[in-house]
Amino acid sequence: MRAAHFCESCGKVQPPVPVDYFSFFGLPPRLSLDVAALEKSFYELSRKLHPDLNARAGSQEQEWSLEQSSLLNDAYRTLRDPIKRTEYLLHLEGVLLEEQSKSATEQARATGELKKQIVPPDLLEEVFELNLHLEELRMNKKMGDDDPALFEEIGKAKLSLEAKHEALLRELQTYWKEWDGLIDRGPDASTTDRQRVSGKLVDVLNRRNYIRNLVRDVNAAMEN
Amino acid sequence: MATDRIVGIDLGTTNSLVAFMQGETPVVIPGDDGLNLLPSVVALDANNQPVIGNAARNSLIETPERAVYSIKRLMGRGSEDIQEELKLFPFRLADDLQAGEVLRITLGDKTFTPPEISALILRQLKRSAERFFGGPVTKAVITVPAYFNDAQRQATKDAGRIAGLEVLRLVNEPTAASLAYGLDKKRNGIVAVYDLGGGTFDISILKLHDGIFEVIATNGDTHLGGDDIDNLLITIALDDIRGDLGIDLRRNAEAVQAIRKAVIDAKIALSSQPSVKLDIELPGNKHYLREITRNQYEQLIQPVIDRTVGPCKQAMKDANLKPEQIDEVVLVGGSTRIPKVRALVKELFHREPHTDLNPDEVVALGAAVQANILGGGSEATENMLLLDVTPLSLGIEVAGGVTDKIILRNSTIPASATQFYTTQIDGQTNVAIHVLQGERELAKDCRSLARFDLKGIPPMAAGIPRVEVKFLIDANGILHVSAREQRSGKEAEIQVQPSYGLTDEQVEGMILDSFDNAEEDFRQRQLIEARAETTTILTALEKGKKSAAWGALTTDEKKQIAKMEKSLVAVNAEQDYQAIRKAIDALNQGTMRLAELMMDTAVSSALKGKNMDETDLGEGPTAPHPMAKAEFE
Numbered sequence: 001m002r003a004a005h006f007c008e009s010c011g012k013v014q015p016p017v018p019v020d021y022f023s024f025f026g027l028p029p030r031l032s033l034d035v036a037a038l039e040k041s042f043y044e045l046s047r048k049l050h051p052d053l054n055a056r057a058g059s060q061e062q063e064w065s066l067e068q069s070s071l072l073n074d075a076y077r078t079l080r081d082p083i084k085r086t087e088y089l090l091h092l093e094g095v096l097l098e099e100q101s102k103s104a105t106e107q108a109r110a111t112g113e114l115k116k117q118i119v120p121p122d123l124l125e126e127v128f129e130l131n132l133h134l135e136e137l138r139m140n141k142k143m144g145d146d147d148p149a150l151f152e153e154i155g156k157a158k159l160s161l162e163a164k165h166e167a168l169l170r171e172l173q174t175y176w177k178e179w180d181g182l183i184d185r186g187p188d189a190s191t192t193d194r195q196r197v198s199g200k201l202v203d204v205l206n207r208r209n210y211i212r213n214l215v216r217d218v219n220a221a222m223e224n
Numbered sequence: 225m226a227t228d229r230i231v232g233i234d235l236g237t238t239n240s241l242v243a244f245m246q247g248e249t250p251v252v253i254p255g256d257d258g259l260n261l262l263p264s265v266v267a268l269d270a271n272n273q274p275v276i277g278n279a280a281r282n283s284l285i286e287t288p289e290r291a292v293y294s295i296k297r298l299m300g301r302g303s304e305d306i307q308e309e310l311k312l313f314p315f316r317l318a319d320d321l322q323a324g325e326v327l328r329i330t331l332g333d334k335t336f337t338p339p340e341i342s343a344l345i346l347r348q349l350k351r352s353a354e355r356f357f358g359g360p361v362t363k364a365v366i367t368v369p370a371y372f373n374d375a376q377r378q379a380t381k382d383a384g385r386i387a388g389l390e391v392l393r394l395v396n397e398p399t400a401a402s403l404a405y406g407l408d409k410k411r412n413g414i415v416a417v418y419d420l421g422g423g424t425f426d427i428s429i430l431k432l433h434d435g436i437f438e439v440i441a442t443n444g445d446t447h448l449g450g451d452d453i454d455n456l457l458i459t460i461a462l463d464d465i466r467g468d469l470g471i472d473l474r475r476n477a478e479a480v481q482a483i484r485k486a487v488i489d490a491k492i493a494l495s496s497q498p499s500v501k502l503d504i505e506l507p508g509n510k511h512y513l514r515e516i517t518r519n520q521y522e523q524l525i526q527p528v529i530d531r532t533v534g535p536c537k538q539a540m541k542d543a544n545l546k547p548e549q550i551d552e553v554v555l556v557g558g559s560t561r562i563p564k565v566r567a568l569v570k571e572l573f574h575r576e577p578h579t580d581l582n583p584d585e586v587v588a589l590g591a592a593v594q595a596n597i598l599g600g601g602s603e604a605t606e607n608m609l610l611l612d613v614t615p616l617s618l619g620i621e622v623a624g625g626v627t628d629k630i631i632l633r634n635s636t637i638p639a640s641a642t643q644f645y646t647t648q649i650d651g652q653t654n655v656a657i658h659v660l661q662g663e664r665e666l667a668k669d670c671r672s673l674a675r676f677d678l679k680g681i682p683p684m685a686a687g688i689p690r691v692e693v694k695f696l697i698d699a700n701g702i703l704h705v706s707a708r709e710q711r712s713g714k715e716a717e718i719q720v721q722p723s724y725g726l727t728d729e730q731v732e733g734m735i736l737d738s739f740d741n742a743e744e745d746f747r748q749r750q751l752i753e754a755r756a757e758t759t760t761i762l763t764a765l766e767k768g769k770k771s772a773a774w775g776a777l778t779t780d781e782k783k784q785i786a787k788m789e790k791s792l793v794a795v796n797a798e799q800d801y802q803a804i805r806k807a808i809d810a811l812n813q814g815t816m817r818l819a820e821l822m823m824d825t826a827v828s829s830a831l832k833g834k835n836m837d838e839t840d841l842g843e844g845p846t847a848p849h850p851m852a853k854a855e856f857e
C-alpha cells in the first residue's frame with residue numbers, strides 16, 4: 001500500500017509520513033523495477049504534490065507540499081538509477097556502504113596517505129600495467145612528447161575496462177533477481193539468505209565502483 | 225480581484241519587462257512610454273529622485289556618476305568576486321564599504337545595494353502593471369538565470385520585497401521561455417533552450433511530456449553576454465583613440481558612455497549588415513571614425529561566443545543525450561540575433577534553431593504563464609507543470625577543507641538531504657556547519673553559502689549527541705536548513721550567517737512601498753496622477769477659452785462647461801481620486817465639441833487626447849495600454 005500523500009476525495013496534500021522510498025511509491029523493496037511505470041507515477045504524484053499546484057493552499061498545506069514533493073523527488077532520483085537504487089536498498093538493510101567509504105576516506109586524509117583501494121584480484125595484473133602506462137602518458141604530456149602507440153594501448157585498456165563494467169552490471173542484475181525472489185517469498189525468506197545476497201550485492205557494487213573510478217582516471221589522463 | 229493579479233517579470237541585465245496572462249494568452253504590459261522593454265538603467269535626477277529606464281539612459285552619458293546599468297551582475301556577489309567587473313564596468317563602490325558587507329554603489333551622493341537598485345526597476349514595472357489594471361499589484365513571479373546560485377537568487381527575492389512585491393516564485397529564465405514556447409505547441413519531446421542575453425548565458429535541456437516541463441540538465445555562465453561583446457568593442461575604440469590621438473579617455477566617464485552607445489548600435493547593425501561605419505564625436509571636436517566588417521567583427525567575438533560551447537556540451541553530457549536526440553532548439557535573449565551565434569548553435573545541436581518567438585519577450589511571457597499556474601491556472605495552462613532542477617551541487621565542508629556533496633546538480637527541486645552530526649568534545653553544545661555550492665573538490669574553490677551554528681545541543685559525552693540536519697532546496701532554488709538533536713528530540717537552534725546578502729532586518733528597512741500600505745500607496749499615487757491631469761485639462765480649457773473656437777459655442781454649452789469645471793475644481797480639493805477621474809471624464813465629454821472645433825483650427829488636441837488615454841481604466845484586464853502618455857505643451 002502506498003502512503004496517503006493526498007486526500008483521495010478532496011485532493012489536499014497530507015502531512016508526510018516517514019516511509020522508505022519504495023513505500024513512498026507503494027512499491028515492494030524489489031530491485032528489478034519498471035522505470036517507465038515509475039516515471040508515470042512520479043508525474044502523477046507531482047501533479048498532486050508540487051508546490052506550484054498548492055500555491056493557493058493554506059500555509060500548513062504549502063509546507064506539507066514542499067516536504068512531500070522533496071521526498072517524492074528524492075525517492076524518484078534514487079530509485080530510477082540502478083546503482084543508487086541498489087545502494088539505497090543496502091542502506092535499508094543496514095549495510096553502511098557510504099559510512100565505510102567515508103571513514104576510509106577520512107582515515108586516509110588524517111594519515112595523509114592515499115586512500116587504499118582494494119584491487120579486485122582478477123584485475124591486479126591489468127591495473128598494474130595500466131597504471132604504468134598512465135604514468136608514462138602523464139610524463140609524456142609534461143615533456144610535450146607524443147606517443148601514439150601508448151595512447152592506443154591505453155585506449156584498448158579502457159575498452160576492456162568498459163566491457164568489464166558492462167559485465168558487472170549484468171552480474172548485478174542476476175543478484176537483483178535473487179533478491180527479488182527473497183522478497184516475493186515474503187517472511188519465509190531467512191535472514192541468512194538476505195545477508196548472503198546483500199553481501200553479493202555489496203561485492204559487485206565495490207568492484208563496479210573501482211572500475212568506474214579507473215575509467216574516470218583514464219578519461220582524465222587522455223583528455224588533458 | 226487584487227489577489228489574482230500575479231504578474232510575471234523578467235528582470236534582465238539590459239532590459240526588464242512585465243507580463244500578464246490575459247485570458248488565454250500572455251501579453252507584455254507596456255510602460256508609460258508605450259514601450260515593452262524597460263532598459264535596466266537607474267539614475268538619480270537633479271532632485272535625487274530615481275529615474276528608471278529610457279529616461280535614465282540619457283543620464284548615462286550626461287551625468288554618468290548618477291547612473292548605473294547592468295546591476296544584475298552584482299546581485300548576490302561580494303567585493304572579492306567582482307574585481308574583474310570593476311575593470312570593465314563603471315560601478316562606483318561606496319568608499320566606506322566594510323569587508324563582508326553587502327556591496328553598495330554610489331549614485332550622486334547616495335549609496336544603494338544592488339537589491340535596492342533592482343527594486344527601483346521592479347517598482348517601475350509594478351507601476352506599469354498597476355496602470356494597466358487600474359489597481360494595486362503586489363504579487364509576482366520573477367525570472368532569474370538558471371545558473372544563478374543561492375545568494376543571487378536570494379538577492380533577487382529581496383529586491384522584490386523591497387519593491388513591495390511578494391515573490392511567489394523565482395523561475396529560471398530558459399525554463400520560463402520553454403513555458404511560453406510550449407503553450408501553443410503542446411507537444412512532447414526533448415527541447416534545448418539557449419539563452420544568451422545582456423549579461424548571462426544559460427542552457428537548459430527539457431523533456432516535455434503531456435504538459436510536464438521537466439528540466440533534465442542545466443548549465444551556464446552568469447557573467448557572459450552581450451555586455452562582454454560591448455566591452456571588447458569599447459576597449460578597441462579606447463586603444464585606437466589612445467594610439468592615434470594620444471588621448472586617454474578611460475577615466476572620462478561621459479566619453480566612455482558615448483563610445484559604449486555607439487558600439488552597441490554598431491553591434492546591432494552588424495547583425496543585419498555586412499559592415500558598419502563608426503563615427504564617434506570626441507572631446508575637442510575630434511571624431512573617431514572606423515569601419516568594421518562583419519568578418520572582422522565575427523573574428524573578434526568568436527572567443528566570447530565560444531565560451532557558450534563548454535556549458536552546452538556539459539549539459540548534454542549530464543542529460544546523457546547526443547545532439548541527434550534533441551528534437552528542438554529554442555533561442556532566447558537579444559544576443560542570439562547575432563548570425564554567428566545562430567551558426568554556432570546550429571553546429572552544436574546539428575539542427576536549425578527556432579527563432580519564431582521574440583527573443584526579448586519570451587522569458588517575461590513565460591513568467592506570466594507560471595504566474596497563471598500559481599494563481600490556479602486556466603484553460604490554456606491546464607495540466608502544465610514545471611519541474612526544475614538546481615544548477616549547482618550543494619555541499620558541506622568536511623575535514624581537510626574538502627567539499628562533501630549532499631545534493632548533486634541537476635537534481636529536481638524541491639530536493640533534500642539529511643546529515644548527522646555529533647560532538648568531538650565532552651559537553652560540547654555547538655557544532656559549526658559550512659555550506660557550499662559548486663562542483664569543485666575543495667571547499668575553498670566552491671561558493672560559500674552560509675555558516676550555520678547549531679546551538680543548544682544538550683551537553684553529553686563526546687560522540688553521543690546525534691544531530692539531524694535537514695537541507696532543503698525549495699522550488700525557487702533557495703536553501704533552507706533545520707536541525708534536531710535526536711537523543712533529546714530537541715529542535716536545535718540554527719544561527720545563519722549568510723556569506724553574501726542582506727539580513728531580514730536590513731530588507732525590512734529598505735522596503736519602498738510596504739505591503740500593508742499597498743492599497744494606500746496606490747490610492748496616493750492615483751490621487752497625485754489624477755490631480756496632475758486636472759491641472760492639464762484646466763490649463764487646456766483656459767487655452768480653449770482664449771481661442772477662436774470658444775466663440776463658436778452656444779451660451780448653453782459654455783454654461784455647462786463652467787458648471788463641470790467648477791465641480792472638477794471642487795472634487796480636486798478632496799481625496800477621492802475616482803471622483804476626480806469622473807469629473808475629468810465629464811469635463812472631457814462636455815468639451816468634446818470645443819476640442820473638435822479647436823482641432824479644426826489646429827490649436828491643440830489635449831482635451832480630446834486625454835479622453836482616449838483614460839477610457840476603460842478600472843475595469844481590470846481589457847487591453848494593454850496601447851499608447852504613450854499624452855504629452856502636453
Ligand SMILES: Nc1ncnc2c1ncn2[C@@H]1O[C@H](COP(=O)(O)OP(=O)(O)OP(=O)(O)O)[C@@H](O)[C@H]1O
Binds near residue numbers: 421558
Ligand atoms: N540585433 C542584435 N544584435 C546583436 N545584439 C543584440 C541585438 N539586439 C539586442 N542585442 C543585445 O542583446 C542584449 C540584451 O538582450 P536581452 O534583453 O535578452 O538581455 P537581458 O534579458 O537584459 O539580459 P540577461 O538575460 O542576461 O539578464 C544586449 O547586450 C543587446 O545589445
Ligand SMILES: [Mg+2]
Binds near residue numbers: 234236237397422587
Ligand atoms: Mg534575459
